[in-house]
Amino acid sequence: MNFRHFLGKRKSQDEFNINLIMSQEKNNLGDDFKKEAKETINDLAGDAKEAANDFVDGAKDVLGGSQENKKVLAGILAILLGPFGVHKFILGYNKEGILQILLSLLCGIGGIIALIEGIIYLTKSDEEFYQTYQVGKKPWF
Numbered sequence: 001m002n003f004r005h006f007l008g009k010r011k012s013q014d015e016f017n018i019n020l021i022m023s024q025e026k027n028n029l030g031d032d033f034k035k036e037a038k039e040t041i042n043d044l045a046g047d048a049k050e051a052a053n054d055f056v057d058g059a060k061d062v063l064g065g066s067q068e069n070k071k072v073l074a075g076i077l078a079i080l081l082g083p084f085g086v087h088k089f090i091l092g093y094n095k096e097g098i099l100q101i102l103l104s105l106l107c108g109i110g111g112i113i114a115l116i117e118g119i120i121y122l123t124k125s126d127e128e129f130y131q132t133y134q135v136g137k138k139p140w141f
Helices: 001-061 070-085 086-090 094-106 109-123 126-135
Strands: none
Touching: 001 070, 070 086, 070 094, 070 109, 070 126, 086 094, 086 109
16 A cells, blocks of 8 residues: 555545534534524423413403303303304313304304304303303303
C-alpha cells in the first residue's frame, strides 16, 4: 500500500466520521426541538382547559345556571345556538344533540324545534324544569 492511497483512505474515513458526528448533532437538535415543542403544546393545552373552565364558571354565574338547574343556560342556548344542539349537550342528551344537528343540516327543522324548546325551557318554573329535563330526562319538548 502506498502512502497516497493510505492518505486518501484516511481522508475518506475522516469525512465519514465528520458526517456521522454532524448527523448525530442534527438528531440531537431535532430531539431537543421535539421535546420543547411537546412541552409548549402541553402548556398551551393546560392554559386552554383552564380558560374553558373559567368561561363555563363565568357563564354559570351570569346566566344563573347552577350545576343543579341548567334552565336559563339551556333556554338561552336553545334560542341562540339551537340548530347546533348545544342545549341538548348541556343537558346531557348527546344522541339528541347529534340528531338536532342532523335535522338542522338536512331539512332545517332543527332550528325551529330548538326555538320552541328554548321558549318552553324559559317559561317553566325552576322546579318543573329540573324535574322534567334533568331528573326525568325528557329529551324533547
